[in-house]
Amino acid sequence: MVEVTPHANNAVPAAEVADVELYHPKSWWTTYVFSQDAKVIAIQYSGTAIAIGMVALVLSWLMRLQLGFPGTFDFITPEAYYQFITMHGMIMVIYLLTALFLGGFGNYLIPLMVGARDMVFPYANMLSYWIYLLAVLVLIASFFAPGGPTGAGWTLYPPQAILSGTPGGQAWGIVLMLVSLILFIIGFTMGGLNYVVTVLQGRARGMTLMRMPLTVWGIFTATVMALLAFPALFVACVMMLFDRLLGTSFFMPALVELGQQLEYGGGSPILFQHLFWFFGHPEVYIVALPAFGIVSDLISTHARKNIFGYRMMVWAIVIIGALSFVVWAHHMYVSGMHPWFGFFFATTTLIIAVPTALKVYNWVLTLWRGDIHLTLPMLFALAFIVTFVNGGLTGLFLGNVVVDVPLSDTMFVVAHFHMVMGVAPILVIFGAIYHWYPKITGRMLNEAMGQFHFWVTFLGAYAIFFPMHYVGLVGVPRRYPDIGGTSFIPDSVHTLNAFITVAALVVGFAQLVFLFNLFWSLKFGRDAGGNPWRATSLEWQTPTTPPPHGNWGDTLPVVYRWAYDYSVPGAPEDFIAQNDPGPQTGHVAGPA
Amino acid sequence: MAVALVLVLIVAGSVLFHILSPWWWTPIASNWGYIDTTLVITFWITGVVFAAVVLFMAYCVFRFRHKEGRKADYEPESRKLETWLTVATALGVAVMLAPGLFVWYQFVTVPDDAAEVEVVGQQWQWSFRLPGADGKLGTSNSRLVSFDNPLGVNPDDPNGQDDVVVEAGDLHLPIGKPVKMLLRSIDVLHDFYVPEFRAKMDMVPGTVTYFWFTPTRTGTFDVLCAELCGTGHGYMRGTVIIDTQEDYQVWLQEQSTFAQLTAPEQVSVAGDARR
Numbered sequence: 001m002v003e004v005t006p007h008a009n010n011a012v013p014a015a016e017v018a019d020v021e022l023y024h025p026k027s028w029w030t031t032y033v034f035s036q037d038a039k040v041i042a043i044q045y046s047g048t049a050i051a052i053g054m055v056a057l058v059l060s061w062l063m064r065l066q067l068g069f070p071g072t073f074d075f076i077t078p079e080a081y082y083q084f085i086t087m088h089g090m091i092m093v094i095y096l097l098t099a100l101f102l103g104g105f106g107n108y109l110i111p112l113m114v115g116a117r118d119m120v121f122p123y124a125n126m127l128s129y130w131i132y133l134l135a136v137l138v139l140i141a142s143f144f145a146p147g148g149p150t151g152a153g154w155t156l157y158p159p160q161a162i163l164s165g166t167p168g169g170q171a172w173g174i175v176l177m178l179v180s181l182i183l184f185i186i187g188f189t190m191g192g193l194n195y196v197v198t199v200l201q202g203r204a205r206g207m208t209l210m211r212m213p214l215t216v217w218g219i220f221t222a223t224v225m226a227l228l229a230f231p232a233l234f235v236a237c238v239m240m241l242f243d244r245l246l247g248t249s250f251f252m253p254a255l256v257e258l259g260q261q262l263e264y265g266g267g268s269p270i271l272f273q274h275l276f277w278f279f280g281h282p283e284v285y286i287v288a289l290p291a292f293g294i295v296s297d298l299i300s301t302h303a304r305k306n307i308f309g310y311r312m313m314v315w316a317i318v319i320i321g322a323l324s325f326v327v328w329a330h331h332m333y334v335s336g337m338h339p340w341f342g343f344f345f346a347t348t349t350l351i352i353a354v355p356t357a358l359k360v361y362n363w364v365l366t367l368w369r370g371d372i373h374l375t376l377p378m379l380f381a382l383a384f385i386v387t388f389v390n391g392g393l394t395g396l397f398l399g400n401v402v403v404d405v406p407l408s409d410t411m412f413v414v415a416h417f418h419m420v421m422g423v424a425p426i427l428v429i430f431g432a433i434y435h436w437y438p439k440i441t442g443r444m445l446n447e448a449m450g451q452f453h454f455w456v457t458f459l460g461a462y463a464i465f466f467p468m469h470y471v472g473l474v475g476v477p478r479r480y481p482d483i484g485g486t487s488f489i490p491d492s493v494h495t496l497n498a499f500i501t502v503a504a505l506v507v508g509f510a511q512l513v514f515l516f517n518l519f520w521s522l523k524f525g526r527d528a529g530g531n532p533w534r535a536t537s538l539e540w541q542t543p544t545t546p547p548p549h550g551n552w553g554d555t556l557p558v559v560y561r562w563a564y565d566y567s568v569p570g571a572p573e574d575f576i577a578q579n580d581p582g583p584q585t586g587h588v589a590g591p592a
Numbered sequence: 593m594a595v596a597l598v599l600v601l602i603v604a605g606s607v608l609f610h611i612l613s614p615w616w617w618t619p620i621a622s623n624w625g626y627i628d629t630t631l632v633i634t635f636w637i638t639g640v641v642f643a644a645v646v647l648f649m650a651y652c653v654f655r656f657r658h659k660e661g662r663k664a665d666y667e668p669e670s671r672k673l674e675t676w677l678t679v680a681t682a683l684g685v686a687v688m689l690a691p692g693l694f695v696w697y698q699f700v701t702v703p704d705d706a707a708e709v710e711v712v713g714q715q716w717q718w719s720f721r722l723p724g725a726d727g728k729l730g731t732s733n734s735r736l737v738s739f740d741n742p743l744g745v746n747p748d749d750p751n752g753q754d755d756v757v758v759e760a761g762d763l764h765l766p767i768g769k770p771v772k773m774l775l776r777s778i779d780v781l782h783d784f785y786v787p788e789f790r791a792k793m794d795m796v797p798g799t800v801t802y803f804w805f806t807p808t809r810t811g812t813f814d815v816l817c818a819e820l821c822g823t824g825h826g827y828m829r830g831t832v833i834i835d836t837q838e839d840y841q842v843w844l845q846e847q848s849t850f851a852q853l854t855a856p857e858q859v860s861v862a863g864d865a866r867r
Contacts, residue, residue, distance in 0.1 A: 078823050153820045159797060160780035165715045165822030253798025256737040256744075256778045258715065269781060269796055303656075305664035309674050334783065334818075336775075336794045336801035339700035343693055350689045357641075357681045358674065364645060365673075367652035369665040374595055374657060382595065382649060386602060389645050393638035396685075400692035402699055403631050406617070406624075406790040409783060409818035459598075466606060470615035475787030477818045480826040486814050488618040488787050496615065567664035574663065 023122060024549060034130075036122035037549045038107040041129050043440070045103030048129075049096050050515075052136050056091035057508050059084045068501025070482040079167040081481035082151030087143075089154030090177070093283065094184060095136055097425060101290040102188070102226065103132060105432060106195045106219045108440065112539035113216050115204025115557045115579075117550045119194040128194070131187030138180040147171025153479060155280070158251040158272050159264075162244040165257065174244060178237045185230045185237075195223040204538070204579075206559030210314065211578070213537045213563040214307060217314055218293020221321040222286045228325070229282035236275035243267070273335055277328035284421050285324040289317055291428040292359055295381050297563070298431050299363055301535045302378035303370030304574050306564035309362045316355040323352045333404045342401040349399035353392070360389055371567065371574070375533070376450045380431025383458040384424050390462075391420025394469060409479075412472025415465045423461045430457070430514070437518075438532045442545050443525030449517040453510055460507035464500050471496060536575050537563045593657075599650035603643045610639070621788035621813060621834065623770075623806040626695040628790070634688050641684070699791070702804045706770040709763070712743050713775070713782030713795045716824030718815055719743055720763045724754025724849055734778045734797060744778060745850050753851040756844065762831040763815075765807055766840040772804045783819035786832055794819050807834040 025031040035041060063084045066076040076084075107125070111118050119125045142149040151167030152160060152174060164170040168177075199212075199220045212220075239250040243264070251272040252264035300307040307313060329337060329345045363385055372378065394416040398404045407413060430453070437445050474493055476483055483489055531540040543553045557579040565576040576582055620628060656662070710721040710729055721743060723729045730745055730752015737744035742759055745752045765771055775784055777795040785792040788811075793803045815830035835843060 078826060082823065157781055157820065160820065160822050163780060165780065167823065254734045255797045256734055259739065261735065303664065306666065306668050308667065309669040311669065312674055334793050336796045336799065342696050346689065346692060350685045353685050354678065354681050358678060360645060361677050364649050364652065367649060367656065370656050371662045371664040372653055372657045379595065385649060386646055389642055393642055396638055396688060397631065397634050400634065400688055402627055402692050402696040403634055405792060406627060408792065462602065467609065470613055473617050474615050475618055477785065477816055479820045482826055488814060490614065492614050567666050569666055
């Protein structure tokens with residue numbers, strides 16, 4: 001895989017790419033607002049995603065207040081509760097996680113890590129952000145529209161999503177939601193094509209695919225998946241919009257609403273679920289694979305050791321990506337689809353556990369005999385492993401069709417997916433921000449605030465979601481604003497719910513410390529220098545920090561080795577940068 | 593050091609929570625003890641893996657944390673170790689999957705002697721229909737739903753005339769008899785969910801779904817809706833009462849048939865026709 005030619009110094013010299021191909025901005029507006037620089041677009045994407053994420057955070061507080069102390073807050077009616085959970089889920093999955101990992105980290109890191117000057121289609125890249133922003137604005141508009149946002153649940157299952165028994169169903173809510181999703185997908189496609197083509201065509205000399213950092217592999221594979229999966233959601237949204245506005249019946253069978261015969265007839269509600277989850281399950285890995293990639297690099301860098309089993313890690317990413325397209329109906333075991341599907345989808349779902357488990361083994365084996373620096377990025381990486389293993393293992397309950405039957409649609413499911421695709425990837429996002437902030441700004445984030453943020457977030461989130469599994473095991477269904485007087489639910493469950501709510505409030509407030517740190521360190525943070533973590537990958541080797549438009553000055557870097565030459569025996573330092581030709585006698589980097 | 597300790601405490605805390613917390617599933621009231629068994633197997637396997645991975649991590653953090661002069665090993669990969677781990681993981685997965693699929697086969701194979709009971713969901717209440725003396729449910733259609741015929745039973749189907757209709761009331765079932773629940777909705781998705789039975793299934797307008805189970809103890813059980821069905825979802829409750837055979841017959845005699853409900857003047861005739 002990562003053979004370096006024995007005579008690395010004789011490798012072809014870097015192409016002298018005259019820097020004229022890039023559109024250099026001529027005004028303040030084109031530098032900072034309508035910028036075509038992937039790094040500026042990355043910050044725009046990230047800022048917007050975090051801002052809308054704060055809305056989702058507040059919504060989660062409101063729903064937890066209702067669950068922890070039902071009946072205390074008069075303004076949280078059942079309608080409002082359903083609107084809160086719907087918008088919280090949709091924002092977190094699509095507008096925060098997808099946008100931040102691909103639009104944010106993808107834009108910032110791909111060109112820098114593969115040694116390119118920018119994305120290959122900078123103009124489309126700029127459009128991608130502005131369409132994303134428009135999608136977010138349409139989403140926000142639904143909060144102020146008559147009837148408020150949709151309360152159909154983030155899965156938007158018809159028929160209820162477009163009927164009057166659901167908040168926003170016969171008002172503006174669902175229409176704005178669907179339009180916003182359609183816009184998001186259009187915007188994402190413009191960015192996504194950029195990420196894929198840049199990885200395939202824009203790499204520096206010597207940067208073979210099997211020398212790329214796993215971060216790039218994760219984001220690249222996730223983007224390919226997103227380009228294949230989002231179209232399923234796109235058509236589902238268009239069809240539902242037609243059902244709602246034009247009276248078609250793609251998803252609507254003959255039905256009676258509150259004693260009234262409706263005109264619909266002949267459609268299939270389950271068809272929507274297939275389309276939704278054909279997107280929805282790959283979506284889980286669209287969020288997870290970038291996190292897998294990034295956490296691999298965090299662990300390797302901060303344990304000063306090469307990632308264990310690099311080739312296996314790459315193939316695991318690719319195999320997980322492929323398999324995730326044939327497991328979607330494990331979200332539908334009790335949907336009423338033909339029960340024999342259960343055999344197929346349970347088998348594929350549990351097979352996907354094997355490459356996923358191998359990734360976990362390789363992360364912890366990278367720690368073995370490492371030189372572990374317990375920096376903030378490393379702490380977040382460790383916390384990621386704990387929560388991801390926990391959430392991944394509960395996935396084996398829900399994937400194993402018959403075990404899913406009692407647990408499906410209970411709080412166990414809520415606990416599972418929050419642990420595995422909420423908490424775990426967000427811990428990686430935090431670790432990644434602590435790791436790359438010095439490159440983006442030239443300053444370190446404040447360590448004391450970071451430590452506080454880490455411990456409250458990690459232990460707090462675990463205290464929220466670990467006990468929540470047991471609420472589901474008791475039998476408490478999800479999407480209930482108030483479990484009320486139900487004979488099988490003991491009072492102790494209400495106490496536990498109150499505890500979870502308090503933990504959620506505390507964890508939420510800790511995020512404000514993080515936000516404050518982002519701004520505070522911009523001015524007062526310790527000067528970082530170009531490569532504070534002594535990391536090997538190309539983004540740390542830029543001539544100036546923060547990197548300017550074009551990234552590399554006059555000459556593009558040439559790559560001589562993989563991204564994991566840490567603690568190479570005989571090397572003068574404990575890392576060798578990817579663009580370091582090394583001593584003439586040359587250690588053959590990577591496994592022979 | 594502190595980090596390693598916290599990791600150990602997380603494992604210990606999680607295990608203790610699992611053992612000591614009062615929160616566990618409700619006592620089962622159906623034949624699906626196999627599901628509980630599979631779930632317990634899964635808890636064991638996943639619990640061991642979770643503890644092993646996190647404790648290994650804790651050891652690494654404790655043993656290999658940075659000290660002056662420490663240098664990490666350079667060990668890109670180990671085909672042997674990776675192969676072993678792959679095989680062990682695949683085995684663990686198979687041990688969970690095999691009983692899972694075996695029990696699923698039972699779950700989807702309805703016994704021939706199962707009695708049919710229809711559950712009809714609508715925003716936001718449960719109704720039920722039992723076949724009458726002929727043992728057959730009449731056909732139904734959402735288009736036929738009206739104030740007088742809330743379940744949309746086909747009035748032209750002779751099989752439907754003697755069907756027992758329980759509108760927005762409690763369902764009674766006899767203990768020890770397998771029952772196939774035919775699930776139907778006349779408006780949006782619902783899901784018939786009784787935690788003690790372990791089984792549940794969505795109800796989809798336009799089609800009839802099903803699951804089967806055998807009640808194994810008498811008592812009164814809450815029915816909840818487990819698929820979001822609009823604003824009233826959380827309040828869509830019902831009751832299933834598992835009776836002894838005698839109590840069940842008493843209850844059944846008190847119910848009205850479709851014919852009685854749609855044509856009140858024929859009450860006495862239809863009443864006589866009932867078993």
